[in-house]
Amino acid sequence: MTVRNIAQAINDALDLALAKDSDVVVMGEDVGRTGGVFRVTDGLRDRYGADRVIDSPVAESGIVGVGFGMAVGGLKPVLELQFMGFSYPAYDQVVNHVARIRNRSRHRFSAPLVIRIPYGGGIGAAEHHSESMEAIYTHVPGLKVVVPATPYDAKGMLLAAIEDPDPVIFLEPIRLYRAVKEEVPEGWLTQPLGEARVEREGEDVTLITWGAMTKETREAAVLLEENGISAEVIDLRSLVPLDIETLTESVQRTGRAVIVHEAPRTGGFGAEVAALLQENCLFDLAAPIRRVTGWDTVFPLKRSEHHYLPGAARIAAAATQVMEV
Amino acid sequence: MFQILTPSGALNQESPLEVEMIRRLYRAMVFARTYDRKGTALQKQGRLATYAPFEGQEAAQVGSAAALDPDDWMAATYRDGAAMWMQGYPLELLLAGRTGDERGGSPPVHVPVLPPSITVGGHMVHAVGLGWAAKLRGESRIAITYFGDGATSEGDFHEAMNFAAVFSVPCVFFCQNNGWAISLPREEQTRSETIAQKAIAYGMPGVQIDGNDLLAVYQTTKEAIERARGGEGPTLIEAVTYRLGPHTTADDPGRYRAEGLTEEWRRRDPLERVRLFLSEREVWSQSWQQQIEKEAAEEVDLAIERAEGMSPLGPGEIFDAMFESLPPHLARQRAEATQQ
Numbered sequence: 001m002t003v004r005n006i007a008q009a010i011n012d013a014l015d016l017a018l019a020k021d022s023d024v025v026v027m028g029e030d031v032g033r034t035g036g037v038f039r040v041t042d043g044l045r046d047r048y049g050a051d052r053v054i055d056s057p058v059a060e061s062g063i064v065g066v067g068f069g070m071a072v073g074g075l076k077p078v079l080e081l082q083f084m085g086f087s088y089p090a091y092d093q094v095v096n097h098v099a100r101i102r103n104r105s106r107h108r109f110s111a112p113l114v115i116r117i118p119y120g121g122g123i124g125a126a127e128h129h130s131e132s133m134e135a136i137y138t139h140v141p142g143l144k145v146v147v148p149a150t151p152y153d154a155k156g157m158l159l160a161a162i163e164d165p166d167p168v169i170f171l172e173p174i175r176l177y178r179a180v181k182e183e184v185p186e187g188w189l190t191q192p193l194g195e196a197r198v199e200r201e202g203e204d205v206t207l208i209t210w211g212a213m214t215k216e217t218r219e220a221a222v223l224l225e226e227n228g229i230s231a232e233v234i235d236l237r238s239l240v241p242l243d244i245e246t247l248t249e250s251v252q253r254t255g256r257a258v259i260v261h262e263a264p265r266t267g268g269f270g271a272e273v274a275a276l277l278q279e280n281c282l283f284d285l286a287a288p289i290r291r292v293t294g295w296d297t298v299f300p301l302k303r304s305e306h307h308y309l310p311g312a313a314r315i316a317a318a319a320t321q322v323m324e325v
Numbered sequence: 326m327f328q329i330l331t332p333s334g335a336l337n338q339e340s341p342l343e344v345e346m347i348r349r350l351y352r353a354m355v356f357a358r359t360y361d362r363k364g365t366a367l368q369k370q371g372r373l374a375t376y377a378p379f380e381g382q383e384a385a386q387v388g389s390a391a392a393l394d395p396d397d398w399m400a401a402t403y404r405d406g407a408a409m410w411m412q413g414y415p416l417e418l419l420l421a422g423r424t425g426d427e428r429g430g431s432p433p434v435h436v437p438v439l440p441p442s443i444t445v446g447g448h449m450v451h452a453v454g455l456g457w458a459a460k461l462r463g464e465s466r467i468a469i470t471y472f473g474d475g476a477t478s479e480g481d482f483h484e485a486m487n488f489a490a491v492f493s494v495p496c497v498f499f500c501q502n503n504g505w506a507i508s509l510p511r512e513e514q515t516r517s518e519t520i521a522q523k524a525i526a527y528g529m530p531g532v533q534i535d536g537n538d539l540l541a542v543y544q545t546t547k548e549a550i551e552r553a554r555g556g557e558g559p560t561l562i563e564a565v566t567y568r569l570g571p572h573t574t575a576d577d578p579g580r581y582r583a584e585g586l587t588e589e590w591r592r593r594d595p596l597e598r599v600r601l602f603l604s605e606r607e608v609w610s611q612s613w614q615q616q617i618e619k620e621a622a623e624e625v626d627l628a629i630e631r632a633e634g635m636s637p638l639g640p641g642e643i644f645d646a647m648f649e650s651l652p653p654h655l656a657r658q659r660a661e662a663t664q665q
């Protein structure tokens with residue numbers, strides 16, 4: 001066991017995958033020589049060579065479109081798009097080709113690739129570097145979309161994504177890259193995609209979240225506990241497929257749910273979770289489901305980002321209101 | 326590669342500019358360098374968000390922008406503060422943007438410069454639209470767009486070049502080939518021997534010039550602007566220069582490039598050769614240098630003070646520029662945000 005942060009856990013997973021399977025290649029802007037702008041791919045080019053850890057031209061549509069061709073042609077590309085705000089030039093390739101080739105060819109062809117995308121704000125970055133647009137991916141039929149929030153999950157889910165026969169969008173919470181550390185077992189391990197994680201057990205209200213917001217949600221649970229409210233915290237970690245059983249079981253028990261995400265509210269993935277919960281356990285609910293989210297604004301720049309990001313106080317306040325119904 | 330002023334300050338051919346004008350542009354380059362170095366220093370003190378220095382590229386930016394008319398459009402990048410400032414973008418707003426304040430993206434109405442593009446490549450197409458709009462409206466203004474060697478790999482580069490040529494749009498494509506796109510060297514960005522030669526495929530002229538030569542930059546850009554204004558369509562200019570500093574303050578160039586190469590380019594410093602030229606003609610002196618450096622430092626410090634003095638946006642204000650008037654759902658969210 002070694003203590004690793006999320007960036008190191010992903011590096012470890014890529015290292016294992018490159019070592020185990022010569023079909024695995026890593027490609028993206030600056031992933032080679034300099035180890036990526038977040039140093040997540042640090043050292044891999046030295047170990048596996050520039051043919052397998054590929055510094056691409058500055059061309060996102062090319063990275064994904066060429067990666068698609070590589071995947072159909074038998075490789076297992078793990079592609080990196082530098083920031084979510086720069087993933088949009090590749091969106092056409094993702095929606096129209098990566099997500100569809102299996103259906104278009106009735107299983108004759110498939111694109112088993114992974115697209116790693118750092119996402120989320122809170123580091124005072126320049127415009128376009130703070131996006132949380134997971135819903136534009138969860139809305140696309142044919143994609144799996146996952147968001148690890150711990151080093152163990154980052155490693156286990158990335159290896160599961162690489163093993164997966166279908167394309168996986170692998171979202172990495174920038175704010176947590178170095179903020180969470182834990183012991184992660186050595187060697188190959190996989191964490192199946194599609195299983196939520198109960199981060200903290202509780203009885204009165206279920207707080208549902210994913211990615212970077214797990215931190216604020218955990219903090220909110222502590223605040224609530226001080227006021228005698230026992231909150232259960234669930235980290236979805238896989239948005240598609242979604243572990244609706246774990247959610248339903250929890251909300252049936254607590255009768256109350258608050259969904260927390262950093263992304264803008266309208267059309268956010270929280271809306272999908274709320275819809276599924278009312279389909280599955282409307283009559284168990286003691287109060288309406290609440291959402292605590294980013295606002296429907298452009299993600300603000302450094303000086304104003306605190307006005308946007310949901311914090312523990314906002315989450316705890318919503319949960320308290322839900323308790324008062 | 327086209328060059329007028331050699332690194333030792335000698336002329337290869339007649340200067341397109343009077344000595345007095347060269348002296349003014351030298352002063353502008355000193356201002357630009359002062360601003361740029363202070364930008365890096367402020368970021369290190371945590372007063373700016375990430376900063377992308379342009380040291381080494383002053384002649385490319387100052388020389389090209391000097392050839393514009395005041396109402397010519399400009400669409401540039403995060404690294405083009407000097408060009409934007411030359412075209413009227415206030416220093417304090419450039420700095421405000423870098424402190425992480427949206428108001429930095431709002432230049433005065435008479436300044437025809439878009440806020441800096443952070444996405445690589447997206448703005449080149451915008452310049453084509455700006456130039457084309459001017460043409461269709463019968464205005465005589467043209468558009469110039471600045472971008473790096475890396476941006477030529479984006480699909481938008483192709484689309485912008487093609488549109489501009491097909492519709493003979495009054496647009497100047499000004500590429501600062503500074504050798505690097507973050508860690509990727511120019512040779513691995515494209516196998517084209519030059520970036521200028523890419524123009525051939527689109528059916529427009531392409532010129533490769535010494536981007537550290539103020540005079541070559543000025544003259545070439547002037548000609549391209551005149552072609553555009555005269556209805557002869559777009560031009561691609563490749564200004565060969567070098568990014569002496571890191572990609573941004575978050576970058577460590579030691580991970581991907583040899584220090585020796587940077588030292589070699591320092592010897593081709595764009596300011597130094599103009600200084601030698603002026604000195605030769607006895608219109609440069611140590612005391613004048615000190616004076617303009619002092620003026621630059623004072624002006625930049627004042628701009629910093631103004632930028633930092635802007636009272637921060639409140640929680641409600643992040644909603645107020647989403648639409649011309651606030652739709653009901655945003656009004657509700659705004660109320661929620663401000664009552665916390």
Ligand SMILES: Cc1ncc(C[n+]2csc(CCOP(=O)(O)OP(=O)(O)O)c2C)c(N)n1
Binds near residue numbers: 058060089404474
């Ligand atoms: C669409 C997009 N992709 C990736 C990035 C991240 N990024 C910022 S600058 C840069 C390199 C750009 O190089 P170049 O065009 O040569 O300009 P330079 O930075 O050297 O001035 C990259 C990849 C971005 N900002 N936008």
